[in-house]
Amino acid sequence: MSSTPPGAPSPADPMPVGDRRSRILGGGTRVEGRRAVAIALISTAVFFTVLVIVVVNSPGWDEFSAKFLDGEQFLESLPGIGRAFLVNIQLFLIAEAIVLVLALIVAVLRSLPGPVFFPIRFLTAAYTDLFRGIPTVLVIYALGLGAPALQIQGIPTSPFFWAVVSLVLVYTAYVAEVYRAGIESVHESQVAAARSLGLTRWQSTRYVVLPQAIRRIVPPLLNDFLGLQKDTALVALIGVIEAFRQAQIDSSATFNYTPFLACALYFVLITIPLARLIDWLVARDRRRRLAGAR
Amino acid sequence: MTEAVRIEGLHKSFDELEVLRGIDLTVDDHEVLALIGASGSGKSTLLRCLDLLEEIDRGRVWIEGVEITAPDVDVNAVRRGIAIVFQAFNLFPHMSVLANVTLAPRKVLGLSDDEARERASDLLRRFGLLDKRDDYPDRLSGGQQQRVAIARAMAMGPDLLLLDEVTSALDPVLVAEVLDVIRELAAGGITMVIATHEMGFARDVAHRVAFLEEGRLLEVGTPGQIFSDPREEATRRFLDRIIAAGRM
Numbered sequence: 014m015s016s017t018p019p020g021a022p023s024p025a026d027p028m029p030v031g032d033r034r035s036r037i038l039g040g041g042t043r044v045e046g047r048r049a050v051a052i053a054l055i056s057t058a059v060f061f062t063v064l065v066i067v068v069v070n071s072p073g074w075d076e077f078s079a080k081f082l083d084g085e086q087f088l089e090s091l092p093g094i095g096r097a098f099l100v101n102i103q104l105f106l107i108a109e110a111i112v113l114v115l116a117l118i119v120a121v122l123r124s125l126p127g128p129v130f131f132p133i134r135f136l137t138a139a140y141t142d143l144f145r146g147i148p149t150v151l152v153i154y155a156l157g158l159g160a161p162a163l164q165i166q167g168i169p170t171s172p173f174f175w176a177v178v179s180l181v182l183v184y185t186a187y188v189a190e191v192y193r194a195g196i197e198s199v200h201e202s203q204v205a206a207a208r209s210l211g212l213t214r215w216q217s218t219r220y221v222v223l224p225q226a227i228r229r230i231v232p233p234l235l236n237d238f239l240g241l242q243k244d245t246a247l248v249a250l251i252g253v254i255e256a257f258r259q260a261q262i263d264s265s266a267t268f269n270y271t272p273f274l275a276c277a278l279y280f281v282l283i284t285i286p287l288a289r290l291i292d293w294l295v296a297r298d299r300r301r302r303l304a305g306a307r
Numbered sequence: 308m309t310e311a312v313r314i315e316g317l318h319k320s321f322d323e324l325e326v327l328r329g330i331d332l333t334v335d336d337h338e339v340l341a342l343i344g345a346s347g348s349g350k351s352t353l354l355r356c357l358d359l360l361e362e363i364d365r366g367r368v369w370i371e372g373v374e375i376t377a378p379d380v381d382v383n384a385v386r387r388g389i390a391i392v393f394q395a396f397n398l399f400p401h402m403s404v405l406a407n408v409t410l411a412p413r414k415v416l417g418l419s420d421d422e423a424r425e426r427a428s429d430l431l432r433r434f435g436l437l438d439k440r441d442d443y444p445d446r447l448s449g450g451q452q453q454r455v456a457i458a459r460a461m462a463m464g465p466d467l468l469l470l471d472e473v474t475s476a477l478d479p480v481l482v483a484e485v486l487d488v489i490r491e492l493a494a495g496g497i498t499m500v501i502a503t504h505e506m507g508f509a510r511d512v513a514h515r516v517a518f519l520e521e522g523r524l525l526e527v528g529t530p531g532q533i534f535s536d537p538r539e540e541a542t543r544r545f546l547d548r549i550i551a552a553g554r555m
Contacts (some may be wrong), residue, residue, distance in 0.1 A: 210411035
């Protein structure tokens with residue numbers, strides 16, 4: 014395996030990708046392809062019909078729908094949770110902007126070659142290992158409750174501030190690894206070409222390595238940002254009134270869980286369009302390169 | 308004649324493997340030197356050492372009178388005067404042809420965008436690629452890509468051009484267009500060291516031919532002498548194999 018370049022079919026697996034795909038869908042010809050689509054549609058419809066029938070006829074369905082799917086409660090809690098969700102949006106927009114820059118710096122520092130930079134490589138590696146290892150909720154607790162408790166002059170005590178710091182610390186560690194994978198995926202011959210033209214190490218990184226690396230990491234980067242956006246709900250634990258906390262408040266006032274459904278709706282409304290946007294960006298970049306036009 | 312390159316006792320190993328075992332060689336200004344030898348004989352490593360892309364273990368090298376093996380040498384300054392073209396082109400895939408050619412003149416030589424574009428356009432026109440300047444490399448044939456790579460190297464106005472088996476990755480029908488470009492450059496008088504398997508081309512273009520085997524320079528001579536009357540038995544055997552393979 015080690016002698017096989019990435020992307021090339023290995024000797025044990027000589028079937029080209031196209032063949033494999035048509036094999037999975039169950040046939041190569043056009044008629045067979047149409048039949049496969051029809052079968053997929055029918056089996057999906059049957060599956061979900063059975064699922065709905067089973068759930069709706071379950072013994073606890075009436076109680077469940079009253080507690081979780083109360084239309085009136087839903088509409089009533091929607092505006093308040095929507096206002097609280099603006100806090101989530103602020104949280105992730107600020108955190109993402111900082112993470113984007115900070116993670117790049119960490120990744121570049123970690124990629125510095127040579128023995129002189131060993132301490133820097135060691136520190137950045139230790140940081141990424143540590144903060145990918147600790148559950149996000151513990152970081153939020155430690156900083157959100159711990160840091161203000163120190164009562165050091167000049168240290169902010171606002172839960173919002175520490176919420177941002179916690180999310181930045183955790184997600185910088187993840188995103189730095191994504192950047193690093195991207196940097197390492199750029200073949201060293203690209204660096205050789207850049208350096209041979211007289212570009213400095215930094216210029217090679219800036220103009221040749223990073224642009225290629227960043228293009229490749231857009232999808233995994235987005236994945237981490239979706240995670241970050243969802244994790245903004247965790248900062249409810251240190252007293253930030255955001256969408257999830259608001260839903261808890263609404264729910265405890267009426268003993269009805271429907272507000273959480275409203276809360277979930279806001280998160281989905283934000284994350285799905287973002288995912289589509291990034292897909293579109295990736296497709297556009299590929300189109301532009303293949304078309305050769307600007 | 309002044310010396311473009313002087314190499315004395317150059318050694319290079321990769322871990323246990325000694326790839327260059329004491330190379331002594333000089334190349335004069337405006338000279339075209341062809342390096343021939345089997346794959347793995349050290350041709351590429353020698354070229355990469357001259358551009359400091361490989362660390363030199365032992366020996367001394369001067370380029371245009373500047374010792375590049377000196378401990379305090381400015382690596383970036385050395386590389387500004389030398390250009391290398393690789394077997395696999397190594398174009399920057401995220402940049403248009405024009406951006407590939409103008410990057411280093413803008414960032415390293417400090418040319419303005421207009422100056423760099425003008426210089427690049429002149430080169431691309433010479434190499435028959437002006438209509439491709441807005442294309443991305445993956446839209447070009449191998450021969451076109453390699454000509455862009457040569458234009459990118461020449462845009463730095465180098466004193467010395469190193470060509471590392473630049474036609475070895477090409478479809479046979481595309482080799483000629485690249486060799487034509489190199490012939491034109493040779494006629495223009497730039498100093499070149501060319502590692503190649505194209506013996507016919509080496510005979511036409513090179514002033515001298517150096518035969519490398521297992522990290523040693525076995526003989527250096529005019530193309531006429533090397534190809535028709537090699538002194539060394541090893542050179543003769545190598546050329547016989549090349550002829551048997553139909554490459555000459």
